[in-house]
Amino acid sequence: MARGAKQLSARQSRRRRLGARLRLSAGSVAGVLHRAAGLSTAGLLLALFLAPLTALLANAPSDFGLGPADRAAVRFTLLQATLSAGLSCALAVPLARALARRRFPGHGTLVLLFGAPFVLPAIVAVLGLTAIWGRGGPISDALAWLGAARLDVYGLGGVVLGHVFFNLPLVTRLLLQGWVTIPAEHWRLAQHLGMTPGAVFRHLERPMLREVLPGAALLVFLLAMTSFAVALTLGGGPGASTLEVAIYQALRFDFALGRVALLGLLQFALGAALALLLLRYGRDSDFGQGLDLTARPVPNRLAPRHAVWVDTTIIGASALLLLAPLAAVAIRGAGALAAGLPVSVYRALGTSLAVALPSAALSLLLALGLAQLALDLGGLRGRIAQTIGLIGLAASPFVLGSGLFLLVNPIADPFALALPVTILVNAVMSLPFALRLLLPALATLRASYGTLTASLGITGWARLRYVTWPSIRRPAAFALGLAAALSASDLGVITLFAPPDVETLPLAVYRLMGAYRMTDAMGAALLLMLLSLGLFWLAGRLGRDP
Amino acid sequence: MIRSILTAAATATASLAAADDQPVLTVYTYDSFVSDWGPGPQIETRFEERCACDLRFVAAGDGAALLARLKLEGSRSAADIVLGLDTNLVAEAAATGLFAPHGVSAAFDLPIAWEDPVFLPYDWGYFAFVYDTARLAQAPDSFEALLAAPADLRIIVQDPRSSTPGLGLLMWVKAVYGDRAPEIWAALAPRILTVTKGWSEAYGMFLDGEAEMVLSYTTSPSYHRIAENDDTKRAAIFSEGHMMQIEVAGKLASSRQPDLADAFLTFMRSAAFQSVIPTTNWMYPAVMPQTGLPEGFDAPLGPDAALTIPAADAPALKAEALAEWLAALSN
Numbered sequence: 001m002a003r004g005a006k007q008l009s010a011r012q013s014r015r016r017r018l019g020a021r022l023r024l025s026a027g028s029v030a031g032v033l034h035r036a037a038g039l040s041t042a043g044l045l046l047a048l049f050l051a052p053l054t055a056l057l058a059n060a061p062s063d064f065g066l067g068p069a070d071r072a073a074v075r076f077t078l079l080q081a082t083l084s085a086g087l088s089c090a091l092a093v094p095l096a097r098a099l100a101r102r103r104f105p106g107h108g109t110l111v112l113l114f115g116a117p118f119v120l121p122a123i124v125a126v127l128g129l130t131a132i133w134g135r136g137g138p139i140s141d142a143l144a145w146l147g148a149a150r151l152d153v154y155g156l157g158g159v160v161l162g163h164v165f166f167n168l169p170l171v172t173r174l175l176l177q178g179w180v181t182i183p184a185e186h187w188r189l190a191q192h193l194g195m196t197p198g199a200v201f202r203h204l205e206r207p208m209l210r211e212v213l214p215g216a217a218l219l220v221f222l223l224a225m226t227s228f229a230v231a232l233t234l235g236g237g238p239g240a241s242t243l244e245v246a247i248y249q250a251l252r253f254d255f256a257l258g259r260v261a262l263l264g265l266l267q268f269a270l271g272a273a274l275a276l277l278l279l280r281y282g283r284d285s286d287f288g289q290g291l292d293l294t295a296r297p298v299p300n301r302l303a304p305r306h307a308v309w310v311d312t313t314i315i316g317a318s319a320l321l322l323l324a325p326l327a328a329v330a331i332r333g334a335g336a337l338a339a340g341l342p343v344s345v346y347r348a349l350g351t352s353l354a355v356a357l358p359s360a361a362l363s364l365l366l367a368l369g370l371a372q373l374a375l376d377l378g379g380l381r382g383r384i385a386q387t388i389g390l391i392g393l394a395a396s397p398f399v400l401g402s403g404l405f406l407l408v409n410p411i412a413d414p415f416a417l418a419l420p421v422t423i424l425v426n427a428v429m430s431l432p433f434a435l436r437l438l439l440p441a442l443a444t445l446r447a448s449y450g451t452l453t454a455s456l457g458i459t460g461w462a463r464l465r466y467v468t469w470p471s472i473r474r475p476a477a478f479a480l481g482l483a484a485a486l487s488a489s490d491l492g493v494i495t496l497f498a499p500p501d502v503e504t505l506p507l508a509v510y511r512l513m514g515a516y517r518m519t520d521a522m523g524a525a526l527l528l529m530l531l532s533l534g535l536f537w538l539a540g541r542l543g544r545d546p
Numbered sequence: 547m548i549r550s551i552l553t554a555a556a557t558a559t560a561s562l563a564a565a566d567d568q569p570v571l572t573v574y575t576y577d578s579f580v581s582d583w584g585p586g587p588q589i590e591t592r593f594e595e596r597c598a599c600d601l602r603f604v605a606a607g608d609g610a611a612l613l614a615r616l617k618l619e620g621s622r623s624a625a626d627i628v629l630g631l632d633t634n635l636v637a638e639a640a641a642t643g644l645f646a647p648h649g650v651s652a653a654f655d656l657p658i659a660w661e662d663p664v665f666l667p668y669d670w671g672y673f674a675f676v677y678d679t680a681r682l683a684q685a686p687d688s689f690e691a692l693l694a695a696p697a698d699l700r701i702i703v704q705d706p707r708s709s710t711p712g713l714g715l716l717m718w719v720k721a722v723y724g725d726r727a728p729e730i731w732a733a734l735a736p737r738i739l740t741v742t743k744g745w746s747e748a749y750g751m752f753l754d755g756e757a758e759m760v761l762s763y764t765t766s767p768s769y770h771r772i773a774e775n776d777d778t779k780r781a782a783i784f785s786e787g788h789m790m791q792i793e794v795a796g797k798l799a800s801s802r803q804p805d806l807a808d809a810f811l812t813f814m815r816s817a818a819f820q821s822v823i824p825t826t827n828w829m830y831p832a833v834m835p836q837t838g839l840p841e842g843f844d845a846p847l848g849p850d851a852a853l854t855i856p857a858a859d860a861p862a863l864k865a866e867a868l869a870e871w872l873a874a875l876s877n
Contacts, residue, residue: 069872069876072876123744123746123747123750126747126751127747127750127751127754130751130754130756131754134751134754134755134756135700135739135755135756135757136754136755136756152739154739154740228743229742229743229744229747232705232741232742232743233740233741233742233743233747233751234740235740236738236739236740236741237735237738237740237741237875237876238705238707238741238871238872238875238876239875239876241876245705245707245708248707248708249707249708251614252607252610252611252614252707252708253610253706253707253708253868255613255614255617342582342583343582344581344582402618405618406618409618409619409622410622413624415604510577510746511577511578511581512581513746513749513750514577514578514581514744514745514746515578515581515583515584516749516766516769516770516773516828517583518749518750518753521750
């Protein structure tokens with residue numbers, strides 16, 4: 001019966017979407033404007049990627065060809081990124097489900113803290129991880145006490161551990177967002193029908209996972225693919241060199257701009273190919289919009305009784321895995337932070353905020369435009385639009401940075417453009433996350449209210465204010481928080497453009513470490529962590545239903 | 547919070563509008579030189595006291611990133627001076643044709659004679675493995691001893707593709723062992739706990755107790771003794787000698803302030819500049835000030851310990867050594 005009802009509702013929503021599409025193609029002015037905004041976003045992104053590449057190629061068209069070291073880098077990049085994405089997703093599903101159906105004191109804080117690993121500068125994350133898992137860490141100490149050998153995490157295992165530490169919280173948050181989009185009515189219906197856990201999984205959870213997981217896996221893959229310091233350091237040696245290392249070497253060691261462009265293009269092609277492949281498997285969950293938006297459901301009554309223990313174990317173990325390295329950083333930094341950091345660190349905090357807030361707003365706008373375009377186009381063309389949105393992650397910051405520098409330098413003072421360029425590039429870098437968060441919500445909205453708003457002639461600002469925003473408020477606010485935190489913690493492009501007295505917080509962390517001041521650096525890293533948690537907290541407040 | 551944003555924005559714009567009544571001398575250098583605890587701020591004050599100019603430091607990563615940036619900019623570069631290249635980069639930098647000869651003949655307090663017509667040294671040091679006496683009672687006193695040390699003695703080194711000390715070790719092994727370098731790296735491989743992107747990761751992990759030794763400088767223990775009152779760090783002195791790093795500055799041919807640039811290069815050899823170096827850059831001054839080294843600062847090793855690679859040989863040797871290193875450590 002449930003299956004019948006679902007098929008019926010799927011058919012209805014398909015018909016509704018068809019109606020909405022017909023109306024749009026009939027040429028409503030708003031639809032055209034819409035499309036224009038989306039297309040220009042896609043155009044801007046493509047230009048932002050292609051122009052630097054062209055600039056690099058124009059400066060050095062000759063030195064092409066891939067050596068054995070490059071091929072080894074491609075192999076290692078694909079291997080570790082696949083493992084990192086697979087493991088992060090496999091662990092995130094039970095963790096997100098446990099967090100979705102359990103409420104306990106500290107639940108909100110724990111979910112909030114999951115925002116922290118993601119924004120740590122690589123160098124700090126490595127030190128946090130080795131403080132726990134390293135030869136001098138507590139696990140090794142315990143093993144040594146028992147007479148066993150100390151842990152040696154350095155190798156493929158270490159690389160994957162590092163990337164899971166960064167990305168498991170991210171995927172978990174994306175999935176949590178997916179769990180709350182399953183309408184309360186569905187959970188109630190499932191309860192009335194006495195569905196078994198297996199049936200709940202088949203009818204409610206699996207369709208949602210199918211919608212969210214491919215995109216989430218793609219994000220992790222791309223993040224792991226462009227990893228440099230984490231992969232190299234935890235990988236234990238140059239055998240763990242990613243393509244990103246090869247790009248850096250081409251730029252800094254060999255100064256072969258043609259190779260920089262070639263390797264950058266290769267990296268982008270790998271990311272884009274995977275995106276087109278993975279997004280094919282993504283399907284709309286077709287749940288439609290629930291009417292009961294006030295109370296978010298807690299589907300715990302559907303869980304089998306013994307699941308309490310399973311869930312508790314999962315949450316406890318994950319918290320330990322993710323929070324122990326954070327605690328190691330916090331403990332080291334707390335003293336320095338309390339004693340007062342150098343004034344420049346607080347100036348850097350201000351600069352980071354000045355970059356993060358506009359960049360987050362821009363990122364959300366770009367994501368809205370591109371998400372609408374992807375939904376309008378649908379099918380392969382929609383997936384291509386989504387893939388263009390991934391440029392920021394699939395493109396190396398070294399390629400973008402040096403290419404943009406080559407473009408800007410002849411016509412303007414790069415220092416004068418430091419902040420605008422950083423804001424723009426950071427917005428593009430966080431766009432993929434915003435896109436992943438907004439797409440499911442916008443798809444649902446379109447399926448539920450698309451026809452109604454079109455037939456009532458609600459367009460433009462009114463539609464955004466009364467229809468769109470209330471429905472996407474939660475994911476949009478989270479996307480804002482994520483983009484702001486990411487942007488505040490990003491180191492990429494600012495290093496090429498920034499005058500010395502414009503310093504962001506992550507740059508301050510690196511500079512303190514480079515001057516032996518490890519304790520102050522940990523204090524600044526803690527400050528950065530607190531800043532991003534604060535941004536997530538604010539985003540959470542903004543996303544709450546009024 | 548709003549105020550701090552505005553302040554940051556204001557600082558950013560203010561720094562863009564350089565003081566308009568004074569000539570500006572732009573010096574490109576590496577990151578740690580300009581930080582609040584580096585030599586930059588003091589040197590800026592001291593030079594501006596005597597030049598009636600605005601000395602403006604611009605930071606760009608480290609030495610190699612600095613050269614890459616200069617190549618990106620070419621003759622349009624805003625730089626008058628580039629400060630922070632080292633002996634491994636000098637030949638490559640001179641080959642760009644962007645630099646002008648300094649025309650100075652002066653003596654330096656270096657273990658070797660300095661004869662480069664384009665670049666002038668401002669400080670120098672030796673690469674070395676640093677250890678903690680609390681964790682390692684007896685450090686190896688040579689490469690041979692390091693290779694023969696117990697299996698649980700692990701070291702952290704930096705990647706020569708992304709780090710200056712990493713490249714220094716590559717050249718060090720090459721200077722000591724020549725064609726035997728590949729077999730030495732293969733023997734060293736099991737001792738290497740990991741390879742990091744930069745010096746900071748490696749040194750941070752060493753301080754956390756991850757490894758018994760880390761590749762750094764002979765001057766590192768002086769930092770801990772003077773700044774932190776900690777006397778437990780030591781540099782392992784190797785009987786084969788130590789690779790030298792000499793840091794240099796040069797004047798750009800495209801400089802719009804050639805006289806000011808010359809004045810800066812002259813100032814660079816003065817006590818006002820050189821006395822700042824030891825406790826901010828943690829290197830040896832290229833011209834020892836009359837007051838000597840600060841108390842607690844280890845005296846440099848004698849000239850017989852100094853290993854160098856002729857600057858002209860560096861580019862070819864560095865490519866060869868990198869290939870050997872990658873082959874030995876990639877398995």
